[in-house]
Amino acid sequence: MPVSVKNDYPSEADETLVKWAQQGDTEAFEQLVFRHRDKIYARALMMMRNEDQALEYSQEAWVKSWQRLVQFQGESSFATWVTRIVINLCLDQLRRQKRVRTESIEAMEEESGGVERQLPAPETNPTAGLEQDELRRRIDEALGKLTDAHRTVVVLHEFEGLEYKEIAKRIGISIGTVMSRLFYARRRLAFLLQSLKRERSE
Numbered sequence: 623m624p625v626s627v628k629n630d631y632p633s634e635a636d637e638t639l640v641k642w643a644q645q646g647d648t649e650a651f652e653q654l655v656f657r658h659r660d661k662i663y664a665r666a667l668m669m670m671r672n673e674d675q676a677l678e679y680s681q682e683a684w685v686k687s688w689q690r691l692v693q694f695q696g697e698s699s700f701a702t703w704v705t706r707i708v709i710n711l712c713l714d715q716l717r718r719q720k721r722v723r724t725e726s727i728e729a730m731e732e733e734s735g736g737v738e739r740q741l742p743a744p745e746t747n748p749t750a751g752l753e754q755d756e757l758r759r760r761i762d763e764a765l766g767k768l769t770d771a772h773r774t775v776v777v778l779h780e781f782e783g784l785e786y787k788e789i790a791k792r793i794g795i796s797i798g799t800v801m802s803r804l805f806y807a808r809r810r811l812a813f814l815l816q817s818l819k820r821e822r823s824e
Contacts, residue, residue: 636700644691651691655684658701662708668777669712671766679715683708709782713793716770764814772807775800 631639631653642650662683667676687694687704694703765773774793778784779800786804790797 637696640691640694640696640700643688644694651688654700658704659684661701662704665705665777665781666708666712668762668765668781669709669774670715671773675715679711680708682711686711705782709778710792713774716774717794719770760815760818761811763818764811767814768807768810772803772810775803776807776811779804 631649634642634650634653636654636657639650639654643654659680663676663680666680666683667673670676670679683704686707690707694700698706765776768776775789778789778792779786784792786797786800790800793800
């Protein structure tokens, strides 16, 4: 194990801290948690829309990342690796919940060809002219109004950069369903963002 002074940890790169942590250095791992805990919590909150659940699954993700740290080979960044862990935990919980209301609404929307056909066409850029902080708030608010199924594909594709095939494999649905949900979710988000923009300007 490397001989390090505690004050040196903040100046070390993630790669170095990971190597030390893999050798049993708990302080190195604590520094990694300190650096990335806000991002991991934010991703869990985006998925679950519940602060208590976000806290629970983000904490569980850190426990699992410590337990599996020897498996981390550095093929991606450490932050990306832990983000995948927390997303998988959230997906598992969303699968368990299987809310009847969510599933029935989604089925109704898809059978009718998508509610987006009933919606007015959104502006080309509904977020034009918004400050970054305000934009983030509105996007977060709009995401909260999507169903779990639609929000999940948006988070995985738009925020995590996963391809349709990988999303389909991770969630256990067809690529066609991924495309359908993503299409609907994007249109719905655009409509919601435009509505929020009008509400705030009135």
